[in-house]
Amino acid sequence: MPILYYSTNLQAEPVSFREALLQGQAPDRGLYMPQAIPTLSADELRQFAAMPYYEIAYSVLRKFLQGEIPDNDLHAIAKDAYEHFPVPLEFVYQQKYVMRLDRGPTASFKDFAARMMGRLMQYFLKQEQRKLLILTATSGDTGSAMANAFYGLDNINILILYPQKEVTDRQRKQMTTLQQNVKTLALDAKFDDCQTMVKRAFADTDLGYLNLSSANSINIGRLMPQIVYYVYAYARLCNGEGEIIFSVPSGNFGDLMGGLFAKAMELPVKKFVVATNANDEFPNFLNTGEYHKVAPSRDCISSAMNVGHPSNVARLIALYGGQIDETGKIGKMPDMDRLRRDMFSISVSDDWTKTTIKEAHDRYKLLLEPHGAVGWAGLTAYFKECPQEDTPEQVCVCLETAHPAKFPQEIQAILGFDPILPPSLDGLEHQPEHIRNMANDYETFKQYLKANY
Ligand SMILES: *Cc1c(COP(=O)(O)O)cnc(C)c1O
Numbered sequence: 001m002p003i004l005y006y007s008t009n010l011q012a013e014p015v016s017f018r019e020a021l022l023q024g025q026a027p028d029r030g031l032y033m034p035q036a037i038p039t040l041s042a043d044e045l046r047q048f049a050a051m052p053y054y055e056i057a058y059s060v061l062r063k064f065l066q067g068e069i070p071d072n073d074l075h076a077i078a079k080d081a082y083e084h085f086p087v088p089l090e091f092v093y094q095q096k097y098v099m100r101l102d103r104g105p106t107a108s109f110k111d112f113a114a115r116m117m118g119r120l121m122q123y124f125l126k127q128e129q130r131k132l133l134i135l136t137a138t139s140g141d142t143g144s145a146m147a148n149a150f151y152g153l154d155n156i157n158i159l160i161l162y163p164q165k166e167v168t169d170r171q172r173k174q175m176t177t178l179q180q181n182v183k184t185l186a187l188d189a190k191f192d193d194c195q196t197m198v199k200r201a202f203a204d205t206d207l208g209y210l211n212l213s214s215a216n217s218i219n220i221g222r223l224m225p226q227i228v229y230y231v232y233a234y235a236r237l238c239n240g241e242g243e244i245i246f247s248v249p250s251g252n253f254g255d256l257m258g259g260l261f262a263k264a265m266e267l268p269v270k271k272f273v274v275a276t277n278a279n280d281e282f283p284n285f286l287n288t289g290e291y292h293k294v295a296p297s298r299d300c301i302s303s304a305m306n307v308g309h310p311s312n313v314a315r316l317i318a319l320y321g322g323q324i325d326e327t328g329k330i331g332k333m334p335d336m337d338r339l340r341r342d343m344f345s346i347s348v349s350d351d352w353t354k355t356t357i358k359e360a361h362d363r364y365k366l367l368l369e370p371h372g373a374v375g376w377a378g379l380t381a382y383f384k385e386c387p388q389e390d391t392p393e394q395v396c397v398c399l400e401t402a403h404p405a406k407f408p409q410e411i412q413a414i415l416g417f418d419p420i421l422p423p424s425l426d427g428l429e430h431q432p433e434h435i436r437n438m439a440n441d442y443e444t445f446k447q448y449l450k451a452n453y
Contacts, residue, residue, distance in 0.1 A: 002067035005032040005220060008314040009325060017068050018124050021117070021221040022132065024214030025202050029326050031314050032220040038063035039266045040231065048235035054082040056235065057116070057228045063265075064224055069123065077123065081115040087229060089236055092364050094392040096379075098372065099233050100400045105424045106174055107403035108304075109226075109255065110145035116225035117215065118149035118156075125155040133453055134158040135201055136215040137194035139251065140167040141304045141402060144174030146215045147182045157453065158215070160184045161194040161445075164437065166303050170406055170428065177431040185448070189440035192297050192308055199326070200442055201449065210453055216252070218311045226258025227265070233397045234267055243270035245389065247382070247398040249375035250274050250282070251305030253312035255399065260319055263342065271389075272343045275378025277302045280347035281309065289336055293328045301350050301410055302370040304402070344385065348377045356380075357414045367419065369407045372400035 004014040009030030015023070020032040040060070048056045058078040065074060085103040092098055104111025125132060134156060136146055143160040150158045160175055164186040175184045187194050198214065201207055215222065234244050246269060248256045256274055263269040276282055277300035285291045297308030309328055317324045322334030348356075356373040360366040368376055375398045383390040404411050404419040411419050438444060 004035045008318045024219045031218050037264045046240035053087050054078045056232050060228050077119045095395045097397045098400050099397050102403035106144045106148045108141035109401040110141045113222040113225045114145040114149035117221040122153050131155050132213045133210045134215045135198050135212050137161045137198045139191040139304045140171035147175045147178050151178050157181045163191050173428045176433040186437045193440050223257050227262045230259045230262035237395050243268045245271045245396040247273035247375045247379040249371045251307040253310040257312045257315050273378045273382045274343050274345040275374045276347050277305050279308050283345040283347045286345045302374050344382050346378050346381045348374045367404050369402050369404040
């Protein structure tokens with residue numbers, strides 16, 4: 001029997017993976033969650049040690065997608081999505097590593113999810129001869145990763161909303177220099193406003209004819225592929241023995257959810273360090289048991305994490321037996337003891353982020369950009385709090401979620417040099433952009449949709 005997916009608001013029927021993937025958000029505005037979570041055996045984990053990344057991706061995702069997509073097709077999709085770039089585990093000191101998830105075509109970790117999700121969507125849409133309009137809000141990296149992953153696909157149009165003042169020039173260019181089935185809107189607003197706009201369009205019955213879907217991390221198809229690199233890191237570094245600690249720089253908490261699912265699959269994870277920037281609603285929640293979203297969200301140099309009310313908190317709380325709705329109201333408290341056992345959460349200021357970039361480089365020749373630096377700062381904070389964990393044997397992996405060359409101003413100001421551009425970003429400067437500005441007004445947005453799709 002294939003695994004079914006239920007909504008975190010508990011007011012919608014469970015659906016298949018295919019439906020959850022193509023719908024994005026559940027009709028009751030909840031997020032889809034698997035009803036059952038398959039497990040990984042110690043044997044499998046040992047076998048993964050020497051396998052290419054795409055084989056691990058295939059083996060992990062197959063457990064969730066059995067009965068929905070034939071093994072051969074899934075294998076081909078995983079290979080096509082991941083064969084072309086490495087996933088380096090960079091040694092820092094004594095079993096402490098940085099996993100560089102920044103070698104994909106848009107140099108952010110979001111490539112991992114986007115490439116798999118785009119291919120799965122195309123697979124199912126082709127079978128059904130259906131069309132979709134993907135509507136997505138981005139704080140920078142999602143949009144470019146999605147644009148790149150969906151660019152040129154049949155049966156799929158994609159429209160990306162971004163806060164015009166919160167994305168870097170390079171992030172913007174990665175979206176606005178594409179055309180064909182990829183369109184963008186620059187909103188005079190914050191990321192949270194863009195996200196609200198997208199959510200309203202989904203709930204708007206007048207727009208039902210558009211067959212809207214989301215590519216945000218509210219889509220379960222975005223989450224599944226993010227389980228894989230946690231499994232990969234463990235398999236490569238632990239050889240099937242002991243427990244691992246991950247530090248995850250977090251914004252909308254999709255990345256972290258991938259890790260929590262991996263742990264729920266019985267990957268031996270001792271702790272997740274959940275590192276946020278000044279948007280500290282989650283560390284506060286862990287401390288106090290009270291959830292208050294940060295509104296408006298706070299602007300930080302780790303701009304892709306400027307999220308004051310992460311969508312995936314609904315999933316996180318569901319995974320720990322609680323319930324919270326999309327407005328941030330808790331219906332049922334999760335198991336706080338278990339949450340606190342599995343996670344250590346800390347808010348990292350911009351100053352601390354910058355100092356971390358400097359210190360990591362001076363001390364270890366480790367080159368971090370602001371998001372990864374939040375993660376690394378989080379790990380050092382955890383060691384300060386729990387010095388007994390900072391042993392030479394303890395394997396720790398900090399996720400680096402973007403390439404430092406995406407943040408040339410910050411790196412130049414702090415370290416005094418320009419990081420070398422990865423090949424995928426080279427040449428972007430000279431391509432023409434297509435920018436469309438729009439006010440933060442739902443009616444205007446709705447008229448635009450009706451007129452263009
Ligand atoms: C999106 C993003 C994050 C945050 O990931 P979430 O899944 O939203 O928590 C961190 N770093 C970078 C570079 C990102 O693009």
